[in-house]
Amino acid sequence: MECPRCDSENTRTMVKSPVGDVWEVYVCEDCWYSWRSTETPVVIEKFKLTPAIIATLGVIPPIPPLDL
Amino acid sequence: MAKVYKDLREFLATLEEEGQLVRIKEEVNPEPDIGAAGRAASSMPNGPAVLFENITGYKGSVVTNVHGSWQNHALMMGMPKDTPTKEQFEELNARWDKYPVPPNVVSREEAPCKENVITENINLFEVLPLYRINEQDGGFFISKASVISGDPEALDDFGRQNVGTYRIQVKDKDRIGIQALPMHDLAVQLEKAERKNEPLPVAIALGNSPLVTFMASTPVGYSQNEYEFVGALQDGVPTDIVPADTAPHLMVPAGAEVVLEGYIIPRVRVVEGPFGEFPGSYSGSRLQCEIQITRITHRTDPIFENLYLGMPWTEIDYLMALNTSVPLYKQIKESFPEVVAVNAMYTHGIGVIISTKCRYGGYGKGVAMRLLSTPHGMPYSKIVIVVDEFVDPFNLEQVMWALTTRVLPHKDVTMIENAPGMPLDPSSNPAGMTTKLIIDATTPVAPEPNPRAVELLKDPVGTAKYTEVIKGLMQAMGDK
Numbered sequence A: 001m002e003c004p005r006c007d008s009e010n011t012r013t014m015v016k017s018p019v020g021d022v023w024e025v026y027v028c029e030d031c032w033y034s035w036r037s038t039e040t041p042v043v044i045e046k047f048k049l050t051p052a053i054i055a056t057l058g059v060i061p062p063i064p065p066l067d068l
Numbered sequence B: 001m002a003k004v005y006k007d008l009r010e011f012l013a014t015l016e017e018e019g020q021l022v023r024i025k026e027e028v029n030p031e032p033d034i035g036a037a038g039r040a041a042s043s044m045p046n047g048p049a050v051l052f053e054n055i056t057g058y059k060g061s062v063v064t065n066v067h068g069s070w071q072n073h074a075l076m077m078g079m080p081k082d083t084p085t086k087e088q089f090e091e092l093n094a095r096w097d098k099y100p101v102p103p104n105v106v107s108r109e110e111a112p113c114k115e116n117v118i119t120e121n122i123n124l125f126e127v128l129p130l131y132r133i134n135e136q137d138g139g140f141f142i143s144k145a146s147v148i149s150g151d152p153e154a155l156d157d158f159g160r161q162n163v164g165t166y167r168i169q170v171k172d173k174d175r176i177g178i179q180a181l182p183m184h185d186l187a188v189q190l191e192k193a194e195r196k197n198e199p200l201p202v203a204i205a206l207g208n209s210p211l212v213t214f215m216a217s218t219p220v221g222y223s224q225n226e227y228e229f230v231g232a233l234q235d236g237v238p239t240d241i242v243p244a245d246t247a248p249h250l251m252v253p254a255g256a257e258v259v260l261e262g263y264i265i266p267r268v269r270v271v272e273g274p275f276g277e278f279p280g281s282y283s284g285s286r287l288q289c290e291i292q293i294t295r296i297t298h299r300t301d302p303i304f305e306n307l308y309l310g311m312p313w314t315e316i317d318y319l320m321a322l323n324t325s326v327p328l329y330k331q332i333k334e335s336f337p338e339v340v341a342v343n344a345m346y347t348h349g350i351g352v353i354i355s356t357k358c359r360y361g362g363y364g365k366g367v368a369m370r371l372l373s374t375p376h377g378m379p380y381s382k383i384v385i386v387v388d389e390f391v392d393p394f395n396l397e398q399v400m401w402a403l404t405t406r407v408l409p410h411k412d413v414t415m416i417e418n419a420p421g422m423p424l425d426p427s428s429n430p431a432g433m434t435t436k437l438i439i440d441a442t443t444p445v446a447p448e449p450n451p452r453a454v455e456l457l458k459d460p461v462g463t464a465k466y467t468e469v470i471k472g473l474m475q476a477m478g479d480k
Helices: A051-055 B008-017 B030-043 B070-076 B085-096 B185-195 B210-216 B226-233 B322-335 B363-371 B396-406 B463-479
Strands: A011-016 A024-028 A034-036 B021-024 B049-052 B061-064 B116-118 B146-149 B162-164 B168-172 B175-178 B200-206 B240-243 B251-253 B258-264 B270-272 B286-298 B303-305 B339-346 B351-356 B383-388 B413-420 B433-441
Touching (some): B008 B021, B008 B049, B030 B049, B030 B061, B070 B210, B085 B226, B085 B322, B085 B339, B146 B185, B146 B210, B146 B251, B162 B185, B162 B210, B162 B226, B185 B200, B210 B226, B322 B339, B322 B363, B383 B396
Parallel strands (some): B021 B049, B351 B383, B383 B433
Antiparallel strands (some): A011 A024, A024 A034, B116 B286, B146 B162, B146 B200, B168 B175, B175 B286, B200 B258, B240 B251, B258 B286, B270 B286, B413 B433
């Protein structure tokens, strides 16, 4: 199953519906996008991710240096 | 004594009695129904809370738009639902001065939030009917949580314990992402923990009494405790709190529907977002903190309270309107007693209108600069309009009158470049840097010259009498 956002195949089922067997939620372990089987996710181009983009994303908040 | 709600359920009961809560009993899909209802309700003039009782695949219920109208806001304060905004501002101001009202610490047995405990096989979806709020959100977000954290250097300092609202993305059944911007108290505490490579314990309270949620989204000083303000805003009635189970120095609202306990994983940042944010646009993906959930306590049949946020106004705007205005007012009033009111309701105080009497020339501009140096005003406020003391800053028609008839742009409009800004404001560039704009729409006073001083129009004698006469006639027509 391909991630709708970063096209990675590194995806899995996160959870099944607590009542009945009516939906599942999937998650991408590369970009952590998640979606429900009842949705038709359309990630617009602006929000697509690649490993190169992920590597350059801002870090919030910055990680401070360790106290020596 | 104003009506005070012990928990969310008591408030929902009042909203329903007052016609400000509707129930949707039919089965609905998590997407897009719940987000759509939140949008619709907050767009309505008297927008009610919307309670979904049957959501496909889930056990529990969801309530949204609980704070999403001035009527609900007034009821939160225990005031009549038709109370005008400025009167609500004045009442908040009066109650604010009752701070601090120490909270009431109850025993574990007395706390409804401890009715059920989950410590193994934690699955957030079993407890919370999670859903995507806006289409391009990167996952399912918890948008109305009160996050409790302590200062690692002073765990027992109750004043420095923080109760704040932060956006939360569900990353897994037992793991969530959280946004702690550098200007927020949580980030101050996290930095202290991360310097020592230690986890920062947190408790996340969902579905609280309305003034707890309100205070969690109010900018107060770092050493001021939010629960002590809740007691003040409850007109002197203390709020009930109870220690968290895994981190007893953290106090959680005793009546919370759900409490998630865990810790921020130190020195780790993972992709989070996008998320539709309060400025009416998505904030993109960033590498942000994650929380490992280790324990859940919850009331039996918990209600998941969450909010819709989108193009303003939506529910979130009511949670950063008067509670942004009052602290800013208090802070500048202390220095300049001539200030009459502050309206910082626009996009969490990015836009502010100050009403003040001017003691000497240039006073309006000086008052604006004071606002821009307050802890919240410095990073958030970008456009500050100053009007005379007789202009109601909550009445935009009056404010526009002041702008159109008091402002001579070449001397009354000032820009301060390269100043701190709110990173989520998409006009800040780079994110977090902006230009401040001050518009002084006050009438010039000496020594500033006012060569074309005018005589303002006054209401004719008898206007008040005729207001009542006309109202009565209209009422009589309506009764027919």
